[in-house]
Amino acid sequence: MKKDNITIQDVARHAGVSMMTVSRVMGKKTNVKETTRRKILAAIEQLQYQPNVAARSLAGSRSYFLGLVYDNPNEAYLSQILMGALHKCTDRGYNLVISSFERAADGSYKIDDALINRAKLDGVIIPPPLCDSPEILRRLTDADIPMVRIAPQTLPDYSAFVRMDDRRAAHEITEFLINLGHRKIGFITGHPDHGASKLRYEGMKKALEDKGIPLRQDYIQQGYFSYKSGADCTENLLELEDPPTAIFASSDDMAAGAISTVHRHGLSVPDDISVVGFDDVPLASAIWPGLTTIRQPIMAMAERAAEFLMYPDPEKEKDNILDYKLIIRESAAPPHTS
């Protein structure tokens, strides 16, 4: 392809300054007079200037490469992360290098030296579950590569992280059920190894407390985030003498399993029993009835993470909490008035 593109020289000429000053504006340096900056910004806008990534990378001390490592059990989740990071990178003239890590039999990860040595990454984004691997964190720290972790379980202060408030989200969706009129709410917990499971449980518990509704132990079932576990737990719930009128499964996969079990019992969702989930995976809107659930801001988390790495600033907050959203579909309704 021909290279008849607008260069930094064109912008400089247009704005009546030197190339150097344009470079400073592009790099968000502060030592440029405000009026000059505005003139340059106008020229950039008018010419639709886009810096040449290759030249930037070649000349500069940064590589304009960001890394994304993953070991992903969950495709939908990774896809969101990927899209978020990639979009931000493309927008900002960065490149994304993705690299997968295999978990060894002993549960540890071996690190790809190539990634660390050759790529000269400006930073790396680490989604779960890798973000909680001590080897990975130490290796990157040793190599002096900045990192941002996404939704980590533990929050040590040596790296930045982006997350959402699982506790508050679980509180909100429980409250939603209560406001619908439900008092008998079954809860299916997530995998005990995941930090979020505990937070979601706590949020649900707090919502009950706040409304003065007692927590019944027989309404709490231990799930593992899978469809099957959601189906099994629901089986248990429906066999109770006084079964719940609503079920809050702490993942969509489990909620989908719950719905299938309710149907198998010849009952209707939401007419007989309401079911809500958590995550808003594609499945949530694919099945019928559509799942009322919490949408995690996964893509936004990746975007924020990438941005954090692009503009290093020691003043920046290390803890970035993003907003979730309650998605109301058809799987929850007021309880049967019997």
Place this chain on the structure above:
Amino acid sequence: MKKDNITIQDVARHAGVSMMTVSRVMGKKTNVKETTRRKILAAIEQLQYQPNVAARSLAGSRSYFLGLVYDNPNEAYLSQILMGALHKCTDRGYNLVISSFERAADGSYKIDDALINRAKLDGVIIPPPLCDSPEILRRLTDADIPMVRIAPQTLPDYSAFVRMDDRRAAHEITEFLINLGHRKIGFITGHPDHGASKLRYEGMKKALEDKGIPLRQDYIQQGYFSYKSGADCTENLLELEDPPTAIFASSDDMAAGAISTVHRHGLSVPDDISVVGFDDVPLASAIWPGLTTIRQPIMAMAERAAEFLMYPDPEKEKDNILDYKLIIRESAAPPHTS
């Protein structure tokens, strides 16, 4: 990060030649004496030389950028495409620019000029449904940007494409059902607008013919690739006087809907009725019973597409057909012997 890496100069010095000759070897040019080439190759190997992407891109006539455009109806599908393309690009020192297109109200797409003008792409990968948009194809053709289409419905010969054999795959999974002992096989067609729907139908029909099993019109139901449509079609199938013993839904989403309906009727999958799908989306292994289905080589298709763009060669076949795979899980079994 510091740039203390091995450069082409180091290799040249090591091999006792000029930088230029090394460059020729790297670029796979043929005009280099065999002994010289070997000396250089040895030096490259010994020094672990990796060309600097940025320098290459800046100096050369190629950009080492590939584009991936999408309009995303299906996250799981796109995610696979993305992973395949990204892996290949990362491996080969290429960069990937992704860009989404919004469909206008009239069904047409407006093209992002920025993508075409600024990025200087060496080529673009076009997955469905964009690969069948005349505007996009014409725009890219006009801009003289090479492209590879993935699984297009129509196969005009002005661009290369990568696909799988939907007809043969449908034939194979139908045969699988027949070999299990099924003679009464219901079929749920895909969305009439998708080219693959027809191919899958034809494959199923052919398999029946090959085994001398008559095609019953009441066993054919028109679906739309959605969970809901799969559930509804199955409702119709189960209401027949002589219902099928197996159902082949031409997408996994529809197969999942089919299973839910079978369960709602108090029947078991696969003991009472077998159900098979097509696609192998994440849902297929999430639900219970796991879906027997056809795995499309989506990631491999994207890899092949990227590779095609990296090594232009007029001799190359334009039609790249990749292998699918029959994935056997728990949703199909021999029919009830009654």
Place this chain on the structure above:
DNA sequence: CTGAAAGCGCTTACAG
């Protein structure tokens, strides 16, 4: 706050 010079690591186009 702004600019002139040098150079990042390659490939192109030309010369032999």
Place this chain on the structure above:
DNA sequence: CTGAAAGCGCTTACAG
């Protein structure tokens, strides 16, 4: 078949 020169579009380091 091989090489010396020029330059891709930026940023760094230095000077004012």
